[in-house]
Amino acid sequence: MHVLTVPADLDSLDDVGKYVVEAASQAGLDRKAAYRLRLAVDEIMTNIINYGHTEVGLTGDVTVRSAIEADKLTIILEDRARPFDPRERPEPEDLDRPLEERNIGGLGVYLALKGVDHFNYEYVDQMNRNIFVMYRPLQA
């Protein structure tokens, strides 16, 4: 699939969502797997926009790449905000507690990392690379 470059702005979430849904369809992911992938990319993209850009007054672009191989679909988000590895964020510990007693942060990263088959992060050439992998169903 083509490479998508969008401004780091919440208005871009819709375009990125459509891109991921299209890639998932081309890769033959089932409905639930496609949904979890779209959710994962959407959550990390939202963090890149809010914490990497808006909160620190930075403007920039995010590039979305995809690769379909025999056994897997990979989606990569690339941005030039300060380094942030989502895997370093502690998992929420109070998921079973009533809402009014909970600390509500960290849910997006939690859903992203739990939802994909494999997640990887690297910081290369002053660039964050968030890498999402879903295994494709075996072809009959």
Next chain:
Amino acid sequence: MAFTCTLTLNNEVAHITLAGELDAAVAPQFRAKIEEAAAAKVTRLVLFMSELEYMASAGLRSLAFAKQKMGANVDIYMVSVQETVAETITMTGFHNSVIMVESYDEA
């Protein structure tokens, strides 16, 4: 599909119908409706979700916001939640704090 969010107030019960895709970009629209309902001092919030195809964690945070604004004793009902959306609600433990039902009839 574009997100829509409509509020109706029936005495002390707020009905909000959600449709389309609820991400961080449109979550403020949902929050605005919750604030409107909270200002009317409702005792129950009923969310009709059969047409809601997608919900990110920004939607979950709006629900936590509703509990804060309205008070912990206001019951939140979720009606006809799609399976994929329900999975997110369950994974994050929110199902413990809301009442998920297949259909809703005002008693």
